[in-house]
Amino acid sequence: DQQVKQNSPSLSVQEGRISILNCDYTNSMFDYFLWYKKYPAEGPTFLISISSIKDKNEDGRFTVFLNKSAKHLSLHIVPSQPGDSAVYFCAASSANDMRFGAGTRLTVKP
Amino acid sequence: DTAVSQTPKYLVTQMGNDKSIKCEQNLGHDTMYWYKQDSKKFLKIMFSYNNKELIINETVPNRFSPKSPDKAHLNLHINSLELGDSAVYFCASSRGGNGYTFGSGTRLTVV
Numbered sequence: 001d002q003q004v005k006q007n008s009p010s011l012s013v014q015e016g017r018i019s020i021l022n023c024d025y026t027n028s029m030f031d032y033f034l035w036y037k038k039y040p041a042e043g044p045t046f047l048i049s050i051s052s053i054k055d056k057n058e059d060g061r062f063t064v065f066l067n068k069s070a071k072h073l074s075l076h077i078v079p080s081q082p083g084d085s086a087v088y089f090c091a092a093s094s095a096n097d098m099r100f101g102a103g104t105r106l107t108v109k110p
Numbered sequence: 111d112t113a114v115s116q117t118p119k120y121l122v123t124q125m126g127n128d129k130s131i132k133c134e135q136n137l138g139h140d141t142m143y144w145y146k147q148d149s150k151k152f153l154k155i156m157f158s159y160n161n162k163e164l165i166i167n168e169t170v171p172n173r174f175s176p177k178s179p180d181k182a183h184l185n186l187h188i189n190s191l192e193l194g195d196s197a198v199y200f201c202a203s204s205r206g207g208n209g210y211t212f213g214s215g216t217r218l219t220v221v
Contacts, residue, residue, distance in 0.1 A: 043155035100212035
């Protein structure tokens with residue numbers, strides 16, 4: 001039962017353009033959402049998060065948008081840089097549960 | 111059909127006890143990992159196993175020991191549990207670093 005889905009396994013964008021990574025969830029009990037970034041041969045590192053009481057959280061080039069009615073969140077990276085090339089995992093949590101998506105591999109071309 | 115499964119999902123135990131958390135993957139992946147999630151939701155890698163060989167061992171207390179009977183399993187044993195061990199522990203697996211898949215976590219509470 002996949003409660004968190006990242007339907008795009010990969011995404012390729014040009015340097016300087018916007019990258020949009022999408023994530024859908026099914027469990028309405030989730031109230032906190034996170035994005036992790038993972039480089040090859042390294043563990044995932046926390047990137048940005050958002051609480052369900054907000055619909056947007058911004059940190060530098062990274063912005064996460066939450067649409068609770070659609071059970072959808074997205075991560076925007078603008079402008080994209082080659083160093084952003086990595087696998088991005090969406091995660092959703094409630095008080096007693098946390099689930100990860102399968103990840104989206106982002107490639108930013110110079 | 112769960113790809114990476116952890117058991118138990120919840121574990122409440124007293125200080126000083128020894129406990130194990132099991133992890134199994136049916137993806138045919140060659141590497142498995144254990145992470146500890148801190149109060150800020152950061153994931154800290156504890157161990158990874160590749161074909162039964164420990165290839166990452168971060169500075170975790172030696173009370174924690176991974177046990178891998180075969181490629182599909184990586185269990186986490188914890189001796190002499192302490193209050194600070196209370197956390198959510200995640201298992202994950204990958205094939206050569208790709209296809210990274212997380213389990214759903216085990217919430218350990220030490221009382």
